Structure formats: C-alpha cells, structure tokens
Amino acid sequence: MPSQKPEEVAAYRININGIVQGVGYRPFVYRIASSLGLNGFVLNSGNGVIIEVEGKPEDCIRFVEKLRVEKPPRAVVKTFSCTRITPRGYREFRVEQTISEEVETLCPPDVAVCKDCLNELFNPKDRRYLYPFINCINCGPRFTILEKLPYDRVNTSMRKFKMCRDCEKEYSEPSCRRFKAEPNACSRCGPTVRLYQGDKPIKVENPISEAARLINSGFIVAVKGYGGFHLACDATRRSSVLELRRRKRRGNKPFAIMVKSIKEAEGIVELNDSEREWLTHYSAPIILAKKREPNPVVEEVAPGMRYLGVFLPYTPIHHILMRNIEPPAIVLTSGNISEEPIVFRDGEAFKKFKNMADYVLTYNRRIVNFADDSVGFVQDGRLRLVRRSRGFVPEPVEVEPRVDGVLAMGADLNNTFALAKKGRVFMSQYMGDLENMLIRRRYLEAIRSMQRLLNLKYSRIAHDLHPAYYSTQIGASLDGEKTAVQHHYAHVVSAMAENNILGLEVLGIAFDGTGYGEDGSLWGSEFLVVRRGEYVRRGHFKYVPMPGGEKAIMEPARMAFSYLYDSMGEDALKINIGLSEKAKTFLKRMIDRGINTPMTCGLGRMFDAVSALLGICLTRTFEGEPAVMLEMVAGGVDRGAYPFKITGVKEYVVDTAPIIRSIVEDLKDNTPVKTISQRFHETIARLTVELADTIRLEEGVDTVVLTGGVFQNRILSSRVKRLAEEKGFQAFFNNIVPTNDGGISLGQAVASSLMEEE
Numbered sequence: 001m002p003s004q005k006p007e008e009v010a011a012y013r014i015n016i017n018g019i020v021q022g023v024g025y026r027p028f029v030y031r032i033a034s035s036l037g038l039n040g041f042v043l044n045s046g047n048g049v050i051i052e053v054e055g056k057p058e059d060c061i062r063f064v065e066k067l068r069v070e071k072p073p074r075a076v077v078k079t080f081s082c083t084r085i086t087p088r089g090y091r092e093f094r095v096e097q098t099i100s101e102e103v104e105t106l107c108p109p110d111v112a113v114c115k116d117c118l119n120e121l122f123n124p125k126d127r128r129y130l131y132p133f134i135n136c137i138n139c140g141p142r143f144t145i146l147e148k149l150p151y152d153r154v155n156t157s158m159r160k161f162k163m164c165r166d167c168e169k170e171y172s173e174p175s176c177r178r179f180k181a182e183p184n185a186c187s188r189c190g191p192t193v194r195l196y197q198g199d200k201p202i203k204v205e206n207p208i209s210e211a212a213r214l215i216n217s218g219f220i221v222a223v224k225g226y227g228g229f230h231l232a233c234d235a236t237r238r239s240s241v242l243e244l245r246r247r248k249r250r251g252n253k254p255f256a257i258m259v260k261s262i263k264e265a266e267g268i269v270e271l272n273d274s275e276r277e278w279l280t281h282y283s284a285p286i287i288l289a290k291k292r293e294p295n296p297v298v299e300e301v302a303p304g305m306r307y308l309g310v311f312l313p314y315t316p317i318h319h320i321l322m323r324n325i326e327p328p329a330i331v332l333t334s335g336n337i338s339e340e341p342i343v344f345r346d347g348e349a350f351k352k353f354k355n356m357a358d359y360v361l362t363y364n365r366r367i368v369n370f371a372d373d374s375v376g377f378v379q380d381g382r383l384r385l386v387r388r389s390r391g392f393v394p395e396p397v398e399v400e401p402r403v404d405g406v407l408a409m410g411a412d413l414n415n416t417f418a419l420a421k422k423g424r425v426f427m428s429q430y431m432g433d434l435e436n437m438l439i440r441r442r443y444l445e446a447i448r449s450m451q452r453l454l455n456l457k458y459s460r461i462a463h464d465l466h467p468a469y470y471s472t473q474i475g476a477s478l479d480g481e482k483t484a485v486q487h488h489y490a491h492v493v494s495a496m497a498e499n500n501i502l503g504l505e506v507l508g509i510a511f512d513g514t515g516y517g518e519d520g521s522l523w524g525s526e527f528l529v530v531r532r533g534e535y536v537r538r539g540h541f542k543y544v545p546m547p548g549g550e551k552a553i554m555e556p557a558r559m560a561f562s563y564l565y566d567s568m569g570e571d572a573l574k575i576n577i578g579l580s581e582k583a584k585t586f587l588k589r590m591i592d593r594g595i596n597t598p599m600t601c602g603l604g605r606m607f608d609a610v611s612a613l614l615g616i617c618l619t620r621t622f623e624g625e626p627a628v629m630l631e632m633v634a635g636g637v638d639r640g641a642y643p644f645k646i647t648g649v650k651e652y653v654v655d656t657a658p659i660i661r662s663i664v665e666d667l668k669d670n671t672p673v674k675t676i677s678q679r680f681h682e683t684i685a686r687l688t689v690e691l692a693d694t695i696r697l698e699e700g701v702d703t704v705v706l707t708g709g710v711f712q713n714r715i716l717s718s719r720v721k722r723l724a725e726e727k728g729f730q731a732f733f734n735n736i737v738p739t740n741d742g743g744i745s746l747g748q749a750v751a752s753s754l755m756e757e758e
Contacts, residue, residue: 008057009056009087010055010057010061011060011085011088012051012060012063012083012085013050013052013083013085014050014082014083016049016051016067016077016079016081017049017080017105018075018078018105018106019074019107020048020049020077021049021105021107021108021150021151022151023073023075023137023138024072024137024138024177024181025075026043026095027095027174027176027179029042029049029051029067030174032063032066032067034093036062036063037055037059038054038055038093039053039054039091039092040053040090040093041090041094042093042095042096043095043096043098044151045105046150047105048105049105051067052088054088067080068080072138073282076106076395078106095180106454107142107143107453107454109390109391109393109395110141110227110371110391111138111283112281112284112315113134113316114138116136117135117316121319121320122319127186128187131190132193132315132317133190133363135183135185136181136184137178137179137181138177143369143390143393144226144227144367144369144370144390145157145158145183145366146369147453148452148455149453149455152182153182156182156368157367158182158183158185161190161365162189163185164189166186166188167185167186167188171184191364191365192363193208193317194363194364195210196350196359196361196362197358198350198354207361208317208320209324211223211359212321212324212325213324214358215321215325215330216326218233218234218239219240220232220240220247220357220358221357222335222343222359222361222362223321223332223361224349224360224361224362224367225314225318226315227342227344227372227373228334228335228342228343229344229349229362230332231244231248231331231332231333231335231356231357232330232331233330234327234331235255235296235328235330236296236297236298236327236328236329241298241301244331245300248338249337250338251622253338254301254302254303254305254309255302255309256309256311256333256373257297257301257309257310257329257330257331258312258322258330258332259311259312259322259328262312265310267296267328268291268328269310270289270292275287275289278376278383280312282391283392284391285374285375285376285383285385286373287311287376288307288308288310288377288386289377290307291305291306291307291308296327301331304632305628305632311373335352335357336352339432339433339436340432341432341436349362368449370429370442371390371429372389374388374389374430375387379718379733380718382735383735384712385738387430388429388742390429393427393429394426394429394453396425397424397497398500399750400500400503401753402423402753403423404421405420405421405457405459405460406418406460406461407420407447407458407475408461408462408744408746408747409462409464409472409474409475409748410464410741410745411464411745412464412466412471413741414433414742415432415439415742416428416429416431416742416745417446418748418749419447419450419454420749421457425497425746425749425750427737427745428446428745434470434471440470443474458480460481460752461475461481462475462485462751463475463483463484463485464484464485464744464748465487465516465517465518466516469516472484483755483756485748485752486523487515487517488510488528488708489510489528489530489535490744491508491510491512491708491739491743492510492747493530493747494734494737494743494746494747494750495508495705495733495737495747496508496705496732497747499705501703505530505531505532505701506530506701506704506705507528507538507699507701507703507704508528508529509528509688509692509706509707509708509720510525510526510708511604511707511708511710511711512524512604512708512709512710512741513604513624513709513710514604514605521543521598521599521601522599523600523601524541524600524603524708525540525541525654527652527691527695529695529701531701533751538650538651539652541603542566542601542654543599543600543601544566544600545594545599546559546562546599546605547597548587548597552605553608553620555619556612556619557579559608559612560608560609560612561577561579561587561588562609563606563613564613565591566657566660567657567660567661568664573585573588575613575664577613578618603710604624606656607630607710607713608620608627609660610630610660611627611629613663613667614630614673614676616629616630616633616673616677617629617630627713630680631714631715631716633673633674634674634677634678634715635675635677635678636674638678639671639675640679640682641679641682641683642658642659642663642679643659644656644658644683644686645657645658646694652694654687659683681716682719684716685716685719685720685723689724692729693727702728702730704730704731705732706721706732706733707733707734707743708739709739709741711733711734712740717733
C-alpha cells in the first residue's frame with residue numbers, strides 16, 4: 001500500500017478497553033482500516049487494544065467514527081480514547097504481536113459455539129466435519145482455558161497443541177474468521193476425545209456417538225464440558241433418573257435438562273420471546289421455564305416443580321452428542337456428589353465417578369478455571385440469575401464510586417468472592433457452600449487463580465459480620481485491613497451497584513433466611529434506609545425462636561411449631577404438623593427455657609414454617625426447598641390477604657401472629673392448600689408495600705430495592721413490584737447478579753469502600 005505525502009496525512013492513537021481480546025477485535029479493526037486505505041497497526045496489550053492509524057484526514061475521521069459505533073458481536077467496549085499524533089510514515093496496516101505491560105483489559109467469558117461453526121461441524125465436505133473442538137474468533141472457550149492475560153495462545157491450555165499448516169494459515173490471515181482465534185485447531189493438530197469405562201479407555205471409532213448410545217440404553221455417562229464435568233442420563237427413563245439421584249445423593253433438588261433445539265424445548269416447556277432469546281444467547285444459561293403438561297420428562301427430574309431448568313448444547317461435543325440422542329431431553333447435571341465442588345480434572349473424575357458414572361467421556365485439553373453452568377429465570381423480560389458462572393464470569397460489574405484493592409469474601413451459602421480494581425468488581429464463578437471442606441479448598445485456589453489471571457491485588461478484605469462464617473474466618477487468616485459488612489446491607493448495596501443507583505437514597509428490602517444482625521440475632525426481613533454509605537434499620541418481622549438452631553432449618557416442622565407457639569401459646573400442641581406429641585412438648589420446653597433457640601426474624605424461616613404447617617415440606621433435602629414447594633402449590637381462588645399487624649415507631653415490627661392464626665382457621669375450614677399458599681403470598685406482598693409506604697412518608701425515599709433469596713420467589717417478587725409501582729415507588733431487583741447470597745460479595749466490596757470514604 002503506498003504511503004501518503006506528509007502534508008496529506010493525519011494520524012491517531014486509539015486505546016480501547018473492555019472485553020476486546022478473544023472476540024475478534026483486531027481483525028475487525030484490520031478490515032475497517034484496509035477498506036479505507038489506511039496504514040498503521042493494531043495490537044493487544046495489557047491495557048486492551050492499541051491502534052495507530054494514519055492516512056487522509058477524512059478517512060481517519062471515518063475510521064474513528066466507525067470504531068465508536070461498531071464492534072464485533074462478542075465485544076464489550078468499556079473505555080475509548082483517541083489522541084491526534086504525529087504521522088510515523090507507516091506503509092501498510094498490520095496486526096502486531098501482543099506487548100506485555102500491566103494488565104488492565106478484561107477476560108472474555110466462554111462463548112457457545114456459533115452458527116458458522118455449527119454449519120461447518122455438520123457439513124460432510126468441511127475439513128472440521130464432526131470435529132468436537134471447532135471454534136472461531138466469535139465462539140469457544142475463553143475464561144476456562146486462560147491462565148493469564150493478555151489472551152494469547154501461549155497463555156492458554158491450548159499452547160501444548162501445535163497448529164498444523166492449514167490451521168496456522170487461518171490463524172495468520174486477518175480476513176479469516178479464525179484469525180488469532182487462540183483455541184484454533186482441527187483433528188490433525190488439536191485436542192481429542194476418549195471414552196472410558198472406569199479409568200480404562202474404550203476403543204471405539206466415535207466416542208461421542210458411543211456415549212450417546214449408552215445414554216439411550218439407560219446408562220449414566222460423565223461428559224466433560226467447557227468448565228467441568230456433567231452427569232448425563234435419559235430424562236424420560238425413570239429408572240435412570242432415580243439411579244442418578246441415588247448415586248449423586250441429590251435428595252429432591254431438581255435436575256437440569258439439555259434439549260437438542262428450541263423446537264424440542266417448546267415441547268417440554270412454555271417459552272416466551274425473552275426466554276427463547278436467552279436460551280439461544282451466546283452465554284447459554286440454564287433457563288427455568290414453565291413445564292408443559294403432560295410432559296415427556298419424568299416427574300423425578302424435578303419433583304413437584306412447575307418449572308424445568310432447560311438449556312441448549314453450547315459446546316461442539318454437546319451438539320454432536322445431542323444429534324445422536326434418541327429421547328427429547330437428557331438430564332445434564334453438575335458432575336459432583338451433592339454439596340461437593342464440580343469435578344473438572346480428569347484424574348479426579350476417574351476417582352469421583354467410579355461409583356457415580358458408568359462411563360466417562362473426556363478430552364485432553366486442560367480446564368484451567370472451572371465454571372458451573374449459570375442458571376436463571378426471565379421476569380418482566382429480564383434475565384434474573386440464580387447462579388452466575390459460565391458465560392458471565394469474569395465480566396466485571398462497573399461501579400461508582402471507584403472501588404479498588406478489595407477482596408470480598410462473600411457469604412457461606414451460594415458463595416462467590418469478588419476482587420475489585422479501579423472501579424471494576426470481578427465476581428468469581430459460583431463456588432457452592434463453604435461448609436464443605438473441599439469447596440473451601442477450591443475457594444482459596446480460585447482466589448489465587450483470579451488474582452493471577454487478571455493481575456488483581458488487594459490491601460483490604462471485606463467479610464460478613466457473622467464471626468462463625470467460614471468466609472469470615474478465612475478472610476481473617478489473610479493479610480490486609482479487615483472490614484465487616486452486615487449481611488443484608490451487603491444484599492442491598494449489591495442491587496444498588498448493579499443498577500447504578502449508589503448515589504440515590506433508597507429503601508432496601510432484604511428478605512432471606514438468616515443473616516447475622518448487629519444485635520446478635522438472626523436477621524432476614526429487613527427494611528433498611530440507605531443513604532450516603534450508611535443504613536438505618538426501620539423495620540423487620542417479629543423475632544421467633546429457632547428450636548435447635550440450624551436443625552430448625554433442616555426440619556421445617558420445628559419452625560412451624562415455633563410460629564404456632566408464638567401465635568397460640570399452649571394450643572400449638574394441638575395442631576398437627578407431622579411431629580409427635582413428645583417432640584412438640586420437647587420443643588416447647590426448649591423455647592420456654594431458651595435452650596439452643598436463637599432468635600430469628602428471617603422471612604425465609606416463616607416460609608419454611610407455613611410450608612410445614614400446610615404439610616407441603618416437613619424435611620428439607622435442598623436449600624430453600626420448603627419455600628420453593630410452597631410457591632409451587634400456590635393458586636386457586638383469589639381470597640385477598642390475611643389480617644396482619646404492624647407495631648412500633650422508630651423500628652417497625654410486623655407481628656406474624658394474626659397471619660399464622662388465620663392460616664390455622666383456614667386449615668380447620670378445609671380451605672385448599674393452594675388457596676392458603678396464594679393468600680399467604682398476597683399477605684406478605686401487601687404488608688411489605690404498606691410498611692414501605694409508611695417509611696417513605698417519614699424518610700422521603702421513593703426508590704425501593706428488593707433483594708435477598710426470598711425474592712427469587714416469582715409470585716412474591718412480581719406482586720411486590722406491581723404494588724410498589726402502583727404506590728409510586730421505583731423498584732429495582734438484582735438481575736445479572738444473583739439476589740441470593742451469590743450476590744453478597746459485590747455488596748461487600750462496594751459497601752466496604754463506601755464505609756472507608758465515610
């Protein structure tokens with residue numbers, strides 16, 4: 001390309017930061033520059049993408065404007081700076097090698113295989129026909145294969161695979177879709193798949209097709225995905241599902257199912273436009289959608305549930321597997337024993353799956369960063385994540401004011417941690433429950449891995465107020481200044497940060513099971529007025545005892561008795577809640593004497609109590625089960641709300657006794673359980689908004705933030721939002737950040753910085 005005369009040449013240096021590596025940004029820039037006849041270079045650096053361009057002034061201006069308004073499909077531009085510079089006399093436009101410097105750019109999350117690659121995958125004439133690691137610049141693994149930034153092949157687990165001549169040519173050609181696609185490979189030079197029985201390889205021509213045949217025949221097969229292993233079986237075969245549930249020690253917790261296509265999904269669940277959009281989104285989350293009746297999927301996949309967790313194939317392996325699957329859906333659940341971390345290393349897989357999977361389908365590319373599947377549901381057209389992991393991590397949450405140098409430890413349940421750097425909070429993938437020693441070990445490994453990957457350092461540690469939390473204790477063992485953040489305040493700040501409303505005064509309504517309060521009791525029904533980095537507790541539900549402490553969470557009938565005894569005194573002994581007379585007398589004695597009966601106002605515990613009182617769930621087999629099953633049965637005739645009472649002045653208290661007594665009367669009158677559940681939900685919604693309105697009159701706060709695990713309940717969350725908006729409130733939820741304890745780390749990171757500023 002001929003050089004320009006100096007008097008005709010303008011030159012610019014452009015720095016673009018965000019998710020701009022591993023998403024085709026350099027070839028995108030190259031194509032625009034070439035089309036305009038401009039010279040210069042583009043390269044990846046620790047600080048994003050750097051461009052120098054020179055040519056005719058009008059062409060340079062067009063180039064800059066195009067970059068401002070256009071981008072590759074998977075790119076996320078966070079900052080864009082453009083400076084006029086002196087022309088250097090470039091003779092062509094080149095894609096240069098990466099330069100190393102302090103890392104400021106972002107790591108892209110894993111991306112589901114794109115349509116172009118799928119077309120090639122199933123084209124018998126294509127050289128990558130049925131190659132299970134097909135990818136291009138627009139799709140494939142990113143976070144799960146990356147050791148450190150910048151995103152170059154040498155920094156990934158693909159570095160051991162030397163590209164063949166054809167792949168190298170594609171990788172080096174700027175006009176090719178695989179230009180600088182770091183996982184680029186083919187069957188001659190890339191990773192391979194093998195099928196094992198136990199730890200012994202099986203000689204078969206096509207391991208994936210054979211794995212599908214085994215699933216069709218009723219066997220349980222472990223399948224390695226982007227971020228770890230899944231356990232797969234036929235979702236229409238009752239015996240296989242029950243056997244998987246037994247081996248995995250799953251209890252009643254629902255399984256997710258994978259289907260071949262949207263068409264197959266619509267035969268199993270009802271889908272609206274937003275749900276279809278998210279199912280086919282490149283992040284490929286599991287979507288909780290309404291179950292069709294009758295249904296080809298057996299009830300044992302998700303016992304008693306109205307919703308099924310559905311997702312589409314997102315790796316080439318999954319696509320090939322599902323093409324050979326005969327039933328309309330397979331169970332595809334995390335590869336682990338319940339409450340343990342997901343398995344992602346082959347050596348561990350052969351040991352762990354010895355008694356769980358009949359066969360193991362794996363490959364020889366190492367997973368660097370594990371990532372469970374993300375799970376969510378669509379409400380009012382927006383995705384609300386229940387679990388944030390693969391496809392979303394490690395994309396940061398941008399916050400104001402700037403937050404820097406903080407490690408937030410998160411909560412003990414549904415744990416994530418977070419690392420903050422210069423106004424960006426990088427939340428980790430879903431960890432699990434820290435009560436398990438193996439998860440605690442994985443948690444520490446993941447903290448070190450994310451620090452190394454993103455070059456994140458911390459000098460301050462934010463943790464929960466609860467001194468007995470494992471996350472608090474682990475945080476205490478690390479070097480750095482410590483800041484304790486109250487659990488429900490962290491919930492509220494998490495939602496404020498995600499919705500970019502940290503500068504507003506809000507009424508935060510945080511409903512969950514339990515969280516340690518400043519008075520030493522267990523909070524969980526909080527009305528917090530938040531302004532200028534501080535909060536005031538203005539309301540909560542009445543405290544009741546938790547007989548047996550944590551045991552009352554596992555045995556909801558204990559909470560039912562506690563609420564009955566609080567509401568009816570000795571008459572509680574006459575109510576049938578699935579406990580023997582001896583057991584009820586024992587619980588009464590515990591409460592009277594204050595023996596192992598911590599006080600709680602957690603709304604989640606009240607949902608547990610009502611669930612047990614209605615005979616829906618007397619023993620919990622997974623977190624939130626009693627409340628979830630209470631939601632599942634709700635319906636029937638609209639009977640309005642039960643009577644409720646709000647007392648107090650500076651700190652309002654919702655007296656729950658009238659609600660419980662009314663439920664008992666409905667039971668005596670043989671009112672259908674579904675009607676009682678619906679009426680209970682309506683009661684909680686109405687009293688929530690009534691108390692919020694009372695506090696607004698005193699505090700002048702027109703914005704409500706609805707957060708905490710209880711707001712995963714679709715009936716309650718949608719009803720509270722509607723009633724609040726009818727009263728003139730502006731209502732916000734967590735969405736891409738989980739409203740359960742998975743979002744706590746974001747709130748801790750931001751709240752600790754707000755407290756520091758004060």
